[in-house]
Amino acid sequence: MKVVLLAESFLPHMNGVTHSLLQALRHLERRGHDALVIAPRSGPIDHSLYGARAVLLPSMPLPSYPDVRVTLASAQRLASVMREHDADVVHLASPFVLGWRGVLAAESLGIPTVAVYQTDIPSYAERYGVPGAAPALTRHLGRLHRRATLTLAPSTSAVERLESVGVERIRLWRRGVDTERFSPARRDEAWRREIAPGGEILVGYVGRLAPEKQVEDLRAIAELPGVKLVVIGEGPARPALERMLPTAAFMGFLGGDELARAMASLDVFVHPGESETFCQTVQEALASGVPVVATGRGGPLDLVQNSATGWLYRPGDLDDLRDRVRDLTGDDAKRRAFGEQARASVAGRGWDRLGDELIGHYEEAMGRRPAPVAEVAAPTPVAAPAPSPSAASAPPSPAAPRWTRYVAVGDSLTEGLCDESRMPAGQYRGWADRLAMLLAVTRTTAEPVAYANLAVRSRRVRDAVEVQLPRAAALDADLVSVLIGANDLVGRRADPHALATELGDAVTRLRMTGCDVLLVTAFMPRRPAARLFARRFRIFNARLRQLAEATGSMLLDVDARPELADDDRWAEDRVHLNASGHRGIAYAAARVLGVPDARELGALELAVHDPAEDRGRTVVGDVEWIRRHAVPWMRRRLQGRTAGDGLGPKRAELLPVIVPASNPGPAALPPTNAAPAARPAPVE
Structure with missing residues (x-):
């Protein structure tokens, strides 16, 4: 891969932008890619560029801040350099002045751009005594990042800032840290x-x-x-x-x-x-x-x-x-x-992993794959009680998943509502059922996998904390998946910090039993109305990521896999996943767990299903949607009821997952074969 990295500031001035750029150059060299840097010239460089060539452009210092240089190179000049390098992708490091011309140059050549948002320049303007410039600078920031193929944001607050100015194609890309040097x-x-x-x-x-x-x-x-x-x-x-x-x-x-x-x-x-x-x-x-x-x-x-x-x-x-x-x-x-x-x-945040994520974002921008891979198995903290030997710094070895007692915790998404694939009327399969089958079919020993699903539609974090997670511990689970929180976050006066803390305390207690935990970030359809709750979801999920690191839990970060929540993944009620959506979550979770050949098995199942057919079966017009789904929901709300009232867990006890003797592969896998403790009614 040939990469052009364009930076507003560079050596010899060392700052956050320069440091991140040098780490990217080092990683690109390690992975065998060809890099070129375009940056302002501001003095002699006595630091290694890790095999990259540099094109340093004439620049001038800002009068009040000489460490910041501005170059007025034209888009035509930048396009000439990119063309000479035969660039596959352009990395824009904290773009603003030079970065804007870089976007235009790349567009003229049809080269995708990945813009890395690192500096809140409008806020800087306010600190430097020119608050009147902030609105214009904000508009320019939004215009620039909307033109980029992808924007990488380092934090949830940065994502929120970018979304507020209309930027859509945003991915989280945090920063690595040298834990050997900083110790x-x-x-x-x-x-x-x-x-x-x-x-x-x-x-x-x-x-x-x-x-x-x-x-x-x-x-x-x-x-x-x-x-x-x-x-x-x-x-x-x-x-x-x-x-x-x-x-x-x-x-x-x-x-x-x-x-x-x-x-x-x-x-x-x-x-x-x-x-x-x-x-x-x-x-x-x-x-x-x-x-x-x-x-x-x-x-x-x-x-x-x-x-x-x-x-x-x-x-x-x-x-x-x-x-x-x-x-x-x-x-x-x-x-x-x-x-x-x-x-x-901060364990597990090394630059090598962040570097591979960056290359994944390049590849996404180039169209080589639909989205970056960002599943994380976080390390066990130093001060934590000795858990079972779960994934310490990487997903479990794909040789043979070791779990034999899997319990799923959650709400309607984990119950599997609207996934009617090969199920009798009124019953649902769901991503957790599919994951249990994947664990069973990929085992290399005779010991069976037992599976319980404690999820009940409409349940909230408090139900998971007080009922489901203690029940999972009582069942002596060795693997528990947790997907919960969406029902809380769309409620009135929801406090995402408090919800995540409450869930975190319960997960910590479960981890102390030696049980491995797979956390799944909360998600919802990407529709205009969802913006009302987007900030809550971001805060809650940011805390879940911290929770995963602090407790040594594994993490499926759906925010970093936006294709898992694409429009065609949702059922006709517009709030639950269809069969395609449940398949996507199941195989993404399997990859986090290190299930052998999870990627290949997922591709095989996708090959024998027609997503368009799934979508066709689960799309209804607005009038029909109001009649079938919106009106019953409003009626329940007015009556103070929920869809889960009176229902018990889908699969209350650990029961064996029966694998067909022929083991025909994922396309033909039947659902787990135990009737639910309380059979759920059809979705309204």
């Missing part, structure tokens, strides 16, 4: 004594010293008793900050191992910036085993787990910032416990 083992007591000879607690900030980082907010903690403030970084605001924070230790720019040593030697890391799309230094602090206090806005929302790896304080509330820092500096035991969980929370 608690780098802590240096001699360095600490040099900075704080009186033995003070070290509270530090790392990053650019510029208005958009709001470093001046550190004045709220500069005079805390027994605390020494450490500021690491350079930028145009340094002189003013040194006057404002006279007792702080200003260390200047640090990089590489020197930065890793300083980071690990801190006791608490603080980042007050509210305009961060991700915040890589927060992730590096977590990897260093340092608890974090950060503002509850932007990228840190996805990185910091309240009361586990640190604290998120109310944006702009400096009293709350001070209280959160004081909470950690005054409690050695809590600080150590948070530090251990901090380190565990």
